[in-house]
Amino acid sequence: MDGTTTAAAEHGERRRVFEFSGTWQEFLPIALTNLLLTIVTLGIYRFWAKARERQYFWSRTRLYDDHLEWTGTGKEMFLGFLIVFLALIPIIGLFFLASYLFTGNSLAKLLGGLILLALYGGLFYLTGVASLRALRYRLSRTYWHGIRGGSEDGGWGYGLEYMWRTILVFFSLFIAYPWAQTRLWNARFNKMSFGQHRFHADATGEGLMARWLLIYAVIAGTFALLFGFVASMSGMDPEEIAMSASAGLIIILVFIAFYIAVPLAFLAYFSAYYRRVAGATSIAGLRFQFRARTADWLLLFLGHVGLVIATLGVGALFISYRNYSFAVRHLDLEGEVDIAALTQSTTRAPTDAEGLADAFDIGAL
Amino acid sequence: MAQGWLYDGTSAIRHEVRLEAAGDDLIVGYTDGDRSEIPRSRLFHVDTRGDFEVYGHAGVDGWRLGVPKGAAAELGPLLPRRRRYGRWIDRIGLWRAVAAAALISVGLVFGATRFPGWVAPFVPKSWERSIGGPILAGLEGRYCHGPGGDAALRKLARALAPEAPDLDIRVVNISMVNAAALPGDRILIFEELIRRAEGPEEVAGVLAHEIAHVENRHVTEAMVRQLSFGLIVSLFGGGTGANLETFLSTRYTRGAEEEADTDAIHALERARISPAGAAAFFGRVARQESRMGIVGRGLSYISTHPEPAERERRFRESAGSRTDWAPALTPEEWKALVAICRTDPEQNGD
Numbered sequence: 039m040d041g042t043t044t045a046a047a048e049h050g051e052r053r054r055v056f057e058f059s060g061t062w063q064e065f066l067p068i069a070l071t072n073l074l075l076t077i078v079t080l081g082i083y084r085f086w087a088k089a090r091e092r093q094y095f096w097s098r099t100r101l102y103d104d105h106l107e108w109t110g111t112g113k114e115m116f117l118g119f120l121i122v123f124l125a126l127i128p129i130i131g132l133f134f135l136a137s138y139l140f141t142g143n144s145l146a147k148l149l150g151g152l153i154l155l156a157l158y159g160g161l162f163y164l165t166g167v168a169s170l171r172a173l174r175y176r177l178s179r180t181y182w183h184g185i186r187g188g189s190e191d192g193g194w195g196y197g198l199e200y201m202w203r204t205i206l207v208f209f210s211l212f213i214a215y216p217w218a219q220t221r222l223w224n225a226r227f228n229k230m231s232f233g234q235h236r237f238h239a240d241a242t243g244e245g246l247m248a249r250w251l252l253i254y255a256v257i258a259g260t261f262a263l264l265f266g267f268v269a270s271m272s273g274m275d276p277e278e279i280a281m282s283a284s285a286g287l288i289i290i291l292v293f294i295a296f297y298i299a300v301p302l303a304f305l306a307y308f309s310a311y312y313r314r315v316a317g318a319t320s321i322a323g324l325r326f327q328f329r330a331r332t333a334d335w336l337l338l339f340l341g342h343v344g345l346v347i348a349t350l351g352v353g354a355l356f357i358s359y360r361n362y363s364f365a366v367r368h369l370d371l372e373g374e375v376d377i378a379a380l381t382q383s384t385t386r387a388p389t390d391a392e393g394l395a396d397a398f399d400i401g402a403l
Numbered sequence: 404m405a406q407g408w409l410y411d412g413t414s415a416i417r418h419e420v421r422l423e424a425a426g427d428d429l430i431v432g433y434t435d436g437d438r439s440e441i442p443r444s445r446l447f448h449v450d451t452r453g454d455f456e457v458y459g460h461a462g463v464d465g466w467r468l469g470v471p472k473g474a475a476a477e478l479g480p481l482l483p484r485r486r487r488y489g490r491w492i493d494r495i496g497l498w499r500a501v502a503a504a505a506l507i508s509v510g511l512v513f514g515a516t517r518f519p520g521w522v523a524p525f526v527p528k529s530w531e532r533s534i535g536g537p538i539l540a541g542l543e544g545r546y547c548h549g550p551g552g553d554a555a556l557r558k559l560a561r562a563l564a565p566e567a568p569d570l571d572i573r574v575v576n577i578s579m580v581n582a583a584a585l586p587g588d589r590i591l592i593f594e595e596l597i598r599r600a601e602g603p604e605e606v607a608g609v610l611a612h613e614i615a616h617v618e619n620r621h622v623t624e625a626m627v628r629q630l631s632f633g634l635i636v637s638l639f640g641g642g643t644g645a646n647l648e649t650f651l652s653t654r655y656t657r658g659a660e661e662e663a664d665t666d667a668i669h670a671l672e673r674a675r676i677s678p679a680g681a682a683a684f685f686g687r688v689a690r691q692e693s694r695m696g697i698v699g700r701g702l703s704y705i706s707t708h709p710e711p712a713e714r715e716r717r718f719r720e721s722a723g724s725r726t727d728w729a730p731a732l733t734p735e736e737w738k739a740l741v742a743i744c745r746t747d748p749e750q751n752g753d
Contacts, residue, residue: 071488071497078504080511086489097450104417105452107467109459112489141537183417184410184465233415380415382465 086112166200188385405474412465532587552743608681
């Protein structure tokens with residue numbers, strides 16, 4: 039070590055709190071054997087594949103002085119899936135009963151309608167329950183220094199909160215979405231813990247509203263463009279319209295608005311959302327930060343597309359890898375960690391894995 | 404003797420430990436002189452982290468022991484092997500596991516495609532009838548019973564299937580060129596098909612084909628297949644229209660279609676009705692449909708009965724040079740059948 043490197047280390051950025059050290063050469067054999075085994079087992083191996091993938095990602099993620107560890111197993115995820123699958127059979131039976139009742143008289147139709155309403159209501163509720171349980175499961179299988187996370191909460195109350203907030207969002211014509219989304223994030227994380235420490239989240243929708251309304255503005259602008267186009271054409275005869283250069287231009291503009299501007303507006307919102315909720319989440323005096331900007335997200339997605347095209351599809355195996363590495367690269371934790379004071383979680387380790395979330399196709403957070 | 408590190412699972416503090424083997428136990432010595440003996444059977448491999456192999460202790464949550472790679476070799480047989488793909492696969496090896504799983508999967512897929520054919524003969528007819536009920540409920544009031552029409556249909560059915568007197572064959576007032584066999588020995592012929600046929604032999608050919616589907620229980624087979632693959636989901640929408648549509652879009656397997664044609668040709672020959680009529684019908688409908696495209700209103704026969712050219716050839720060949728064909732219906736009966744909906748006073752309002 040010469041003096042210049044030490045000086046550079048001192049004056050440059052501090053050592054990152056989170057660091058992902060995976061390599062594609064290491065991940066490729068995992069991804070390929072996972073794919074092979076998933077195919078020959080008609081998809082059943084996917085649970086073990088997911089466990090192996092996470093085990094690799096976690097083990098290559100350093101937090102301060104040591105690496106994370108994923109202890110979830112394919113077997114428990116498979117069992118979780120089986121349990122939910124078996125529980126869904128009577129629900130499918132009820133759907134059949136309801137559709138059969140619809141062929142009967144008006145009383146039967148009413149009964150069928152009530153059954154359907156109850157079923158959709160129940161599935162709606164379980165979607166909320168599942169999203170909390172998925173988070174709880176992931177934390178309970180994540181170890182660092184031999185300490186894991188978890189939650190005492192089964193998500194039953196959260197399911198109700200998820201329901202009423204979502205219904206309010208619906209009645210507000212989705213304008214209240216940032217409000218509900220941040221409150222639900224708080225509700226989930228305030229029930230989680232790592233070791234003996236509780237997470238604390240107090241995100242608000244303030245500051246997100248402008249980006250959310252931008253989406254409305256883009257959509258409204260597109261419609262205004264369309265209306266203007268139709269109004270200006272109303273006097274012309276059809277052939278003239280077809281021939282006019284402005285018609286082509288307008289169509290291109292509308293296309294750009296719908297397929298480029300609207301998704302970009304969503305991206306801008308979600309990048310702000312993740313920065314805000316992460317910044318509002320802390321544990322044991324350590325505050326999370328997520329620093330990805332809209333441009334970073336855009337590069338990530340364009341990178342996915344480019345990679346998949348350039349490799350004729352093989353690159354799709356690396357999407358989860360790139361997503362994970364992206365998340366870790368932009369994640370940070372501010373404050374002093376007191377390892378000596380961290381003790382084991384007293385929460386019960388859940389056994390239901392992600393069966394419910396898997397059944398409803400719920401993502402990571 | 405080797406140096407390692409330990410997280411004891413109760414606190415996050417990392418302990419430096421000394422490791423040695425004693426029979427079937429691993430002795431972990433702490434710096435303060437404490438020791439604990441871990442039976443080899445309680446240890447499991449967790450991870451390879453840098454220069455360390457990391458082991459867990461079954462029953463002690465979060466207990467993690469880091470053993471330097473060199474020392475791991477020294478402690479050798481005491482330490483469990485690393486897990487890779489999952490317990491069963493690690494035991495028999497990746498390639499053998501892949502081969503075994505592929506074999507089982509191919510067997511399962513083969514079984515799944517054969518399964519409907521195996522169970523179909525054991526499905527009671529009464530079940531079928533009750534399943535077919537809701538499908539037909541929405542068609543109530545659209546059946547045509549113009550004078551002489553039903554009698555003409557019965558005559559065709561008797562000639563084609565003398566041993567199946569329970570067949571329930573009806574003409575439906577829907578302008579679609581199609582015919583369908585439904586659960587519970589029911590056959591529906593849509594009115595437009597009869598109107599486009601140029602003689603009773605053509606209708607007889609179509610009917611013989613549908614009867615063969617019923618007699619070979621292809622309907623049941625297709626139903627079992629639909630049920631096991633995805634009818635569950637598509638039925639969630641409810642409504643007779645959707646149900647009927649689902650049913651019409653149910654494809655029989657290629658084998659079932661061929662079997663139905665073979666049987667239809669036999670039935671026609673036995674009834675002395677010329678298969679040339681059916682051949683002409685298939686050819687004409689195919690040409691019409693290809694001209695009008697998929698959007699051609701009311702034409703759906705080809706989309707549910709593929710390969711019309713091949714079918715036309717089979718029926719035409721079976722007609723051969725035989726000339727002792729009898730007319731399937733008298734001109735009066737045929738006239739009554741063609742007009743079965745128009746002459747039905749209940750259908751005229753449509």
